[in-house]
Amino acid sequence: MKVSFPYMGTPIGYKKIAALLGHEVIDPPKPTQRTIDLGVKYSPEFACFPMKVLLGSYIEAIELGADTLISSGGHGPCRAGFYGEVQSKILRSMGYDVDLIIFDSIKRDFLGFYRKVKKIKGKHSWRDVWYTLKFSYHTIKILDFLEQQIETVRAYEVHKGQSTKVWEMIEKKIDGAYSDAELDRVKKEAQEMIDEIKLVQVPEEQKIRIGIVGEIYVVMESSVNMRVEERLGELGCEVRRSQYLSEWVDFNLIPARFSPSREPEILRKGEKYIEIIIGGHAKQNMGAIVDYKEQGFDGIVHLMPFGCLPELISQSIMPKVSEDLDIPVLTLSLDEQTGRANSLTRLEAFVDLIRTRKNGKCIIQVS
Amino acid sequence: MKGVYLGIDVGSVTTKIAAIDDQAGMVFTRYIRTNGQPLESVKQSLRELRNELGELNVLGVGTTGSGRQLVGIMVGADVVKNEITAHATATVFQYPKVRTIFEIGGQDSKIIVVQDGVVVDFAMNTVCAAGTGSFLDHQAERLKVPIEQFGELALKAKKDVRIAGRCTVFAESDMIAKQQFGFSKAEIIKGLCEALVRNYINNLGRGKRLEPPFVFQGGVAANQGIRAAFEKEMGCEIIVPNHAGNMGSIGVALIVRDYIQETGVPTKFRGFDVAELEFVPSSFECSGCSNHCEIVKVELNSKMIAAWGDRCGKWTNNTI
Numbered sequence: 001m002k003v004s005f006p007y008m009g010t011p012i013g014y015k016k017i018a019a020l021l022g023h024e025v026i027d028p029p030k031p032t033q034r035t036i037d038l039g040v041k042y043s044p045e046f047a048c049f050p051m052k053v054l055l056g057s058y059i060e061a062i063e064l065g066a067d068t069l070i071s072s073g074g075h076g077p078c079r080a081g082f083y084g085e086v087q088s089k090i091l092r093s094m095g096y097d098v099d100l101i102i103f104d105s106i107k108r109d110f111l112g113f114y115r116k117v118k119k120i121k122g123k124h125s126w127r128d129v130w131y132t133l134k135f136s137y138h139t140i141k142i143l144d145f146l147e148q149q150i151e152t153v154r155a156y157e158v159h160k161g162q163s164t165k166v167w168e169m170i171e172k173k174i175d176g177a178y179s180d181a182e183l184d185r186v187k188k189e190a191q192e193m194i195d196e197i198k199l200v201q202v203p204e205e206q207k208i209r210i211g212i213v214g215e216i217y218v219v220m221e222s223s224v225n226m227r228v229e230e231r232l233g234e235l236g237c238e239v240r241r242s243q244y245l246s247e248w249v250d251f252n253l254i255p256a257r258f259s260p261s262r263e264p265e266i267l268r269k270g271e272k273y274i275e276i277i278i279g280g281h282a283k284q285n286m287g288a289i290v291d292y293k294e295q296g297f298d299g300i301v302h303l304m305p306f307g308c309l310p311e312l313i314s315q316s317i318m319p320k321v322s323e324d325l326d327i328p329v330l331t332l333s334l335d336e337q338t339g340r341a342n343s344l345t346r347l348e349a350f351v352d353l354i355r356t357r358k359n360g361k362c363i364i365q366v367s
Numbered sequence: 368m369k370g371v372y373l374g375i376d377v378g379s380v381t382t383k384i385a386a387i388d389d390q391a392g393m394v395f396t397r398y399i400r401t402n403g404q405p406l407e408s409v410k411q412s413l414r415e416l417r418n419e420l421g422e423l424n425v426l427g428v429g430t431t432g433s434g435r436q437l438v439g440i441m442v443g444a445d446v447v448k449n450e451i452t453a454h455a456t457a458t459v460f461q462y463p464k465v466r467t468i469f470e471i472g473g474q475d476s477k478i479i480v481v482q483d484g485v486v487v488d489f490a491m492n493t494v495c496a497a498g499t500g501s502f503l504d505h506q507a508e509r510l511k512v513p514i515e516q517f518g519e520l521a522l523k524a525k526k527d528v529r530i531a532g533r534c535t536v537f538a539e540s541d542m543i544a545k546q547q548f549g550f551s552k553a554e555i556i557k558g559l560c561e562a563l564v565r566n567y568i569n570n571l572g573r574g575k576r577l578e579p580p581f582v583f584q585g586g587v588a589a590n591q592g593i594r595a596a597f598e599k600e601m602g603c604e605i606i607v608p609n610h611a612g613n614m615g616s617i618g619v620a621l622i623v624r625d626y627i628q629e630t631g632v633p634t635k636f637r638g639f640d641v642a643e644l645e646f647v648p649s650s651f652e653c654s655g656c657s658n659h660c661e662i663v664k665v666e667l668n669s670k671m672i673a674a675w676g677d678r679c680g681k682w683t684n685n686t687i
Contacts (some may be wrong), residue, residue, distance in 0.1 A: 034657040161680055227678065319574035328488070341433060342475070346491055349451035353486045 001099075001120075004028050004066035006057040009220040009245055012175050013140035014070065020132040020178070021124055026066040028057060031223045035060055036336050042090055049305035049335050050217035051083050053224055055090060062096050070120070072248075073104040078279030078310050105252045135183075137249060139174060142187050144244040146170055149194050151240060154233030155208070158198040164230055166193050202236075208354055211292035213242040213285040214303030215311050218334050220245070225303055226340050228332070228347070232301070235351045240297075242281070242288035266291055273317050280310030286321065293325045299354045300327060301347070306335035328353055368424040369394070372627070373416075373636075374620025375409060375442065376453065376613070377401065377434030380473025380500060381586055382408040385616035386416060386423070387624065391460070395420060396613045398586075405434040406441055410642040413442075417639050427634045429453075429623035431615050433474070440665050440673040441646050443637035446623045450615050455479050455486045457618030458582050461608055466578040469597065469605075470614070471567070471587035473500040478571040490571040500587045506542070506559060510552055514590075521557040521592025526550070528558035538562055560592040564600050579603050584611040655681060 003018040004026040005011055011028055019025050029035065031053050039056030058069050074080025084102035091098055101120070106113045121129050147167065154163040170190040177183045210232055218225045219241050229239045250261035263284065270287030277283050289300050302318060304311035315331050322329040330350040332343055371394050376383040378401065386395040395416055401408045417423070429446035430439040431453040439447040450472075458468050459481060468479040476499050480488040492499070507514040528550050531541040538559065545555055568577075581601060587593055588611035597605045610617060627634065637644075647666045652659050662682050664674040674682040 029657075032657040033659055164680075223678075316574070322488075342491070345433075345449045345451065346489075348449040349486075349489060352449070352452040353489070356485050357487070 001068045001122075002026055002066050003068045003070060003120075004061035004064070005070045006054050006061075007031055007221055007223070008217055009222075010143060010171055012143060012171065013136050013245055015175070016136040016139055016178070017132050018070070018120070020135065021120060021122060021129070023068075023120070023122075026061055026064045029060045029064070031057055031221065036224075040336055042094065044086075046307065047086075048079065048307045049224065050080070050215065050308075051087070052336070053217075053221075054083065055087050058087060058091060058098075058100070059094075059096075062091070062098055066098065068099045068101065070101045070103070073102040074280070078308075080280065107252070135180065137246070138180070139177075139183060140246045140249065142183065143171075143174060144246045146187070146190050146194065147244075148240065151229060151233070152238045153194060153197050153199060154230065155236050155238045156199040156202055157233075158200055160234065162197055163194075163233065166197060169193065206359060208237045208299070208351070208358065209240070209292075209295075209297045210237045210299045210301055210354075211240050211242065211288060211297045212301045212303060213288045213292075214281075214301075215305055215308050216243045216248075216281055218303045218305050219243045225334060226343055228301060228303065231344065231347055232351070235348060237351060237354075240292070242285055262291075273321055274314070278310050278313060280308065282310035282314045285311075285314055286317070289321055289327070289329070290325065293327050297327070298358060299350065300329045301350070302329055302331040304331065304333050306333045328357070368422055369420070370424045370426045371395075372426055372620045372624040373428040373442075374453075374616040374618065374623065375412075375428065375430045375432075375438055375444075376450065376615035376619065377405045377409060377430065377432040377438045378450075378473050378586075378615075379433055379475075380504070381612070382412060382434075383432075383613045383616040384409070384412040384416065385610070385613050385620050386420075387617065387620045389426070389624065389628070391621060391624065393610070393617075396610050396616070398612045401434075405438055406646055406648065409438050409441065413639055413642045417642075423639075425634060425636045425638075427623040427627040428636045429619035429626075431619040436673075436675060437648060437663070437665065441637075442641055443635040444623075445632075445635055446619065446626055448619050448622055451477060451479060451489050451491065452486070453615045453618035453622065454584065455481060455489075455618070456621050457614040458584065458608070459484045460618075460621055462580065462582055462606065465580050465582050465606075467581045469567070469581060469583045470585040471499060471583075471593070472585040473504075475499060476567055476571065476585070476587075478567075478575065478577070480575055480577070488575060490573075490575065492571060500585075503559075503563070503587065503590065503593075506539070506556075510556070512552065512556070517556060518560070518590035518592035518594070520553045521560050521590075522595060524551070524553040524557035526554050527561075528554045530555070530558040530562040538566075556592060557596075560590070560596040561599070564593060564596040568600060577601070580606060582606045582608060584608055584614040586612045588612065650676070653677060653682065655679070 001023045003023040005014050005028055007028050007030050015025050035056035038059050039052035043052040043055050073084055088100040101116050150163050150167045157163050173186045177186045212219055220243050232239050250259050251263040266284055266287035269290040270283045273286040274283045318329050371386040374385045382399055382401045384397045388394055397412045399408055427445045428442055430444045431448050431450045435447050454470050458465050463484055465481050470477045475492050477491045504514055507517050528545050531537045542555055583605045588607050650661055650663045653662050658678055660677045662674055662676045664671050
């Protein structure tokens, strides 16, 4: 099988599963303007932004020769759960003969999950599968561990843009590591590269930490969120996201008893604002905001795709959350538009607001 | 020679410049139309400043507004600041007790919520130009009323007309319908002002607690009809500062003054002679990947001095 998958943050983790199980992996193209244009052209107009970009990504992967596409599904009353069906229909009507395999949560549909794994597994033994899964889980754990460090140092780097470049190099290194020993060696190297980034010393009380919450795809995929993490980093803010791939795996794929996931705790914290799961990650986001506040974060950037139903609901709860917790929240709605000036102005003003709140006075950052 | 700090606010429709001395006293303000040529309009304002006040010792210069980057490169700005922070700084300086700032400009509008002199919340309209100066400009032209008299005329209306707010496309068709019913120009303009204010408060004020004192600024603050509509909507007095249209430029001048006085660094101002230099902005489509970003570059003496617009940093990082 020639396998490909969409970008949602770095795809190295799932790439390894497919490659180790003997499939030819078509490197998925990172979404660009063309991806978005393709997706917009062939999707229903009212579908939300992630569905359009994903469709565009599938089309581009097929153009590169993929015959099997693997992605994850959604659950709860959010439209994402329906994307897979709609997208494969659209692809079929466009004349593409391709297999779209959508993994839903193992806890909801064990049998379906098993069948899909079996299909991808091919002739490999279950032992191989177990090793592969373990290995790629290990990989994404390392990736997330390193990326969080990048999200911190980016705020204080002396040479603007260095952390992002280092991160790109790390991604390449990890991409090429195919054994546990190699992975450990690469991890060490990566750590050294991060430690070598020259930093400006900033007094603890002036450090600004911002949590990014929102719909999982736009939170994780930088090419569709105006690279909001990098922008905030340039403005001198440390960043954390409410979503990391390894955390998603922890919660959705690993049985609760063995899972290190904090998600049940996060969900409990969100209960006060949204009682039930209303789809997407709306409830988790509420919990994440409470959690960020408890950790001493200074502000929240809330990303939502235009027309996203769960996030539309959280948007209207935001003013109350913000007031209750005394934490500033900036909601940005993302769509196919490329004009970023307006959003950048808001981000900049938002950071000014936080900085002034924190220090009683705006410490001027010449940008 | 007098030492001054310059603030330049380059908006979509108008260009504003303010000069303040080191005690924050107002030395000079100017408000002119950008006419789609931000660089030219800034050069013209600088020439006027020099002609009126003679040689000045410029201690610092800051830019703001949607053209802040481009003009910042041209004049050699010490501070390039977003317009939300700039506006709030000027208002808090003049009215330390202010709680809510309404700002309506040519292409965008904002609500800024202030508490104890600190911005605590803000909202800004999205890409749609509904309810901004441009829309009023357009309607003034359609009704053949000079925009300067637009507000005054609204005050002369004897009756109320309700015009749909929400979207200016609806507002326009509603206005035409009301015209055919025989309402006077003054009444229609008044209705329009009220619709605009209603729309603005509903959109930007959603979920916010708007408390007096209110300060109304930006180019549209010169319009008495809108001011009256605001007073009617909020049910209390609305303060319009003397230099309502220039608040952004005053704000960034104050910011640059603080910055220079605190750090003591010498200004990067290129001097008044920039008005005679030939800065050539142009744009091209980068073909490095399928993003096809539109790159804006600025050349001086056919040497590229700045570029932006790329997503990957390929061009931005290679310039000063």
